[in-house]
Amino acid sequence: MVTVIVRCFRRKYTMKEKIAVIGLGYVGLPVAVGFSKHYDVVGYDIAEHRVERLKAGHDDTNEVSDADLQAANITFTTNPLDMKGCTFFVVTVPTPVDENRQPDLTPLDTACLTLGTVIDKGAVVVFESTVYPGVTEDFCGPILEEISGLKCGSDFTLGYSPERINPGDKVNRLETITKIVSGQDEQTLNRVADVYNSIITAGLHRAPSIKVAEAAKVIENTQRDLNIALMNEFSMIFDRVGIHTKDVLEAAGTKWNFLKFFPGLVGGHCIGVDPYYLTARAQTLGYYPQVILAGRRVNDSMGAYVAEKLVKKLISIATPVKGAKVGILGITFKENVPDLRNSRVPDIVDTLRSYGIAPLVSDCHAVPEHVKHEYGIDMADEAELTQVDALVLAVSHEDYIKQGTGLLTKHLKPGGVLVDIKSAFDPREIEKLGYAYWAL
Helix, strand or coil, X not given: CHHHHHHHHHHHHCCCCEEEEECCCCCHHHHHHHHCCCCEEEEECCCHHHHHHHHCCCCCCCCCCHHHHHHCCEEEECCHHHHCCCCEEEECCCCCECCCCCECCHHHHHHHHHHCCCCCCCCEEEECCCCCCCHHHHHHHHHHHHHHCCCECCCEEEEXXXXXXXXXXXXXXXXXXXXXXXXXXXXXXXXXXHHHHCCCCCCEEECCCHHHHHHHHHHHHHHHHHHHHHHHHHHHHXXXXXXXXXXXXXXXXXXXXXXXXXXXXXXXXXXXXXXXXHHHHHHHCCCCCCHHHHHHHHHHCHHHHHHHHHHHHHHHCCCXXXXXXXXXXXXXXXXXXXXXXXXXXXXXXXXXXXXXXXXXXXXXXXXXXXXXXXXXXXXXXXXXXXXXXXXXXXXXXXXXXXXCCHHHHHHEEEEEEEEECCCCCCHHHHHHCCCEEEEC
């Protein structure tokens, strides 16, 4: 009798799912492509241009190659009704913050309102979007119930499996990163685990509850944010001492348990955003975080700090600040990707403008129309950045780094200033060439 029961449950867990992925950005598309190797997949997004480009076989984020995309068994659509008949739904929409740095759950709300019209009895809805503990069950579940007329926990169930996509990373991919899975009950957890186990080679971690899985995700990036804030604070201290932060970190890094973090601008869809989800939730519970928000203040101030150091370097070489010709290379939030989300480079631009400088911004990966729409900045062609008084290497795209010091002679006037945010160059070599140098 026991053997029969186990077999029945096993058949449920290994049922042939039809999967819908809601949100086809940096996270959702790799997930959809991965699942398409084993399941029929519907890829849904509200952005018509995005869907049309995917139908044409090209991913503008460069996360999925044209060959892999064209080989994928995915029905791309902007029509919610195309998801009817799916049994397993994966929600990968963004979770930003608003102008007051409070969680903006509008994309999740919209996704749930849409899903409520297409889910049927027996469905599992798994969320991958970064949220604070409780959002999946306390926010998403009730919306799905209201719109669908189904009962959460019996007619359909919820799961949570936090995304760990690292844009532009060709080594740590979806399949090679351990996947956290969780479910509303044991049967749902097993079903979620079976589906993800079909594509994840690195293995799964079964969290004991959805809230634990949600919390694990939000603290991953909060921890990283705080460590980078510490490095940024170190860099400001060492700058006053008159030593290079990179030299200090290389020396300290010879100890086996010294953590490998570096100063820099903190942007993107995760690290600069996720901590606010946790702090907002903590405040509703009567706890006012101090360490987390202190780290956020440090990191959010770094763009203005960099700009002010540039101004001081111009003064030190007797170059008039107002009207100085300044070039900025890079505006994406990290190297080798076109992703502009939460870039802190515009902070540099804004601060320089306050000093009467109109910087020329160029980026070999960013789409000018997207930059204009997102930040109101008109992009310059890199060829326009000639004989500049100061050059800011804001993002260390490979296309820039491989040029070596030729990058400087191409853009920077003799005796000009190089602001090297990521310490990509050796300061001693740059100073031998006659340039003034500063780095975080």
